Amino acid sequence: MEIKPFEKKIYLSSPTMHGDELKYMQEAYDTNWMSTVGANINEAERIVTEKIGCKDAVALSSGTAALHLAIKLAGERLYGIPKVGHGSLEGKKVFCSDMTFDATVNPIAYEGGEAVFIDTEADTWNMNPKALEKAFEIYPEVKLVVVAHLYGTPGKIDEIRSICDKHGALIVEDAAESFGATYKGKQTGIFGDYGIISFNGNKIITGSSGGMFLAKSEEDAHKVRKWSTQAREDAPWYQHEELGFNYRMSNVIAGVVRGQLPYLEEHIAQKRAIYERYKEGLKDLPVTMNPFDDKNSVPNFWLSCLLINKEAMCKQVRGEKDVLYVTEPGKSCPTEILEAIAKINAEGRPIWKPMHMQPIYRMNPFITVSGNGRARSNAYINEGAIADVGMDIFERGLCLPSDNKMTPDQQDVIIEVIKSCF
Numbered sequence: 001m002e003i004k005p006f007e008k009k010i011y012l013s014s015p016t017m018h019g020d021e022l023k024y025m026q027e028a029y030d031t032n033w034m035s036t037v038g039a040n041i042n043e044a045e046r047i048v049t050e051k052i053g054c055k056d057a058v059a060l061s062s063g064t065a066a067l068h069l070a071i072k073l074a075g076e077r078l079y080g081i082p083k084v085g086h087g088s089l090e091g092k093k094v095f096c097s098d099m100t101f102d103a104t105v106n107p108i109a110y111e112g113g114e115a116v117f118i119d120t121e122a123d124t125w126n127m128n129p130k131a132l133e134k135a136f137e138i139y140p141e142v143k144l145v146v147v148a149h150l151y152g153t154p155g156k157i158d159e160i161r162s163i164c165d166k167h168g169a170l171i172v173e174d175a176a177e178s179f180g181a182t183y184k185g186k187q188t189g190i191f192g193d194y195g196i197i198s199f200n201g202n203k204i205i206t207g208s209s210g211g212m213f214l215a216k217s218e219e220d221a222h223k224v225r226k227w228s229t230q231a232r233e234d235a236p237w238y239q240h241e242e243l244g245f246n247y248r249m250s251n252v253i254a255g256v257v258r259g260q261l262p263y264l265e266e267h268i269a270q271k272r273a274i275y276e277r278y279k280e281g282l283k284d285l286p287v288t289m290n291p292f293d294d295k296n297s298v299p300n301f302w303l304s305c306l307l308i309n310k311e312a313m314c315k316q317v318r319g320e321k322d323v324l325y326v327t328e329p330g331k332s333c334p335t336e337i338l339e340a341i342a343k344i345n346a347e348g349r350p351i352w353k354p355m356h357m358q359p360i361y362r363m364n365p366f367i368t369v370s371g372n373g374r375a376r377s378n379a380y381i382n383e384g385a386i387a388d389v390g391m392d393i394f395e396r397g398l399c400l401p402s403d404n405k406m407t408p409d410q411q412d413v414i415i416e417v418i419k420s421c422f
């Protein structure tokens with residue numbers, strides 16, 4: 001059966017505008033607050049603070065900038081203020097989610113720290129609390145954990161918190177992908193000692209770019225606001241006692257964010273419907289959807305993902321930059337499905353390639369539930385469970401087109417194409 005490609009490309013997740021964005025951008029222009037100061041910034045910060053339930057939120061140029069300043073704040077609290085030219089985590093190990101976007105991890109390196117990657121759990125595709133416990137056995141000196149909620153699905157944040165409390169460690173919570181998702185009725189981003197969200201173009205709502213630091217105290221918010229605007233002291237001239245950054249959000253971008261914020265719940269409802277339609281449409285295939293803890297968490301369903309059962313995987317060999325597979329009736333692999341949906345002008349994406357598999361971080365430690373994952377990659381532990389869960393999900397999983405402007409009819413075509421791969 002030949003399926004005609006969509007005339008207009010269906011993206012993985014693209015911006016969805018509603019009109020108010022333009023109104024607030026125009027307001028910035030008309031009032032000449034074309035700067036990193038203005039009503040849009042104040043309003044966007046106020047609304048996010050209220051939504052998350054934090055003390056304050058600081059609008060920044062990106063989620064990555066927010067992570068950098070959150071991690072710097074944690075580093076200085078733990079280890080003191082570094083000399084200029086040195087990071088706050090110089091020579092320190094930091095535990096970090098392994099299967100995530102590299103923006104979660106890079107700020108640890110910006111501050112001179114060494115990321116120790118913690119393996120993923122099959123239940124939520126997030127940091128495995130048991131592997132985290134193992135990591136504290138091996139590196140009891142570690143005092144900071146950076147944890148992400150992947151694809152909008154909350155991780156087991158209570159368990160992670162109690163392990164961290166036991167070891168006196170702080171948490172930086174990367175809720176870039178999970179804005180609006182809840183865990184035990186509370187918003188993600190509120191659980192860490194420091195939290196962040198992102199307004200990158202493909203997130204659940206967007207500013208075209210931008211992010212926010214979510215503060216637990218006025219002091220933290222004040223410090224991040226100050227650092228993000230070149231760390232000026234209160235003086236008649238440019239007086240500097242600390243290292244500064246140019247990380248503040250523009251009032252024009254904040255206009256987009258302000259216009260988008262009222263539509264967060266609507267976007268989540270649309271994304272949930274997409275997830276459920278895939279789940280129903282693909283239920284007879286040897287696949288599962290990205291899982292979540294339906295007792296304790298409500299994801300924002302940012303991306304719908306698929307995991308192919310082990311026995312239904314055709315041969316697929318991935319090098320550093322290319323891939324080969326052998327198609328087989330009844331079986332498939334992520335590459336075959338991604339190619340098939342690309343052919344009808346729809347966009348999917350491989351799962352985030354785990355950080356411990358990335359050339360840039362090849363020397364960093366990687367901890368699985370059974371200990372040193374570098375020594376055990378690809379091996380099976382006693383219970384028959386896979387030791388390196390992140391690598392396994394990367395090999396068998398993929399992100400499906402999850403754009404909230406996709407119609408049910410279009411999604412049904414995508415579902416048919418996926419079925420034809422098996």
Ligand SMILES: *Cc1c(COP(=O)(O)O)cnc(C)c1O
Pocket residue numbers: 062063064065100101103104148174176177198199200209210211
């Ligand atoms: C998008 C993203 C970030 C970074 O946000 P930017 O606004 O793009 O800098 C950080 N962590 C995760 C998990 C993300 O998906």
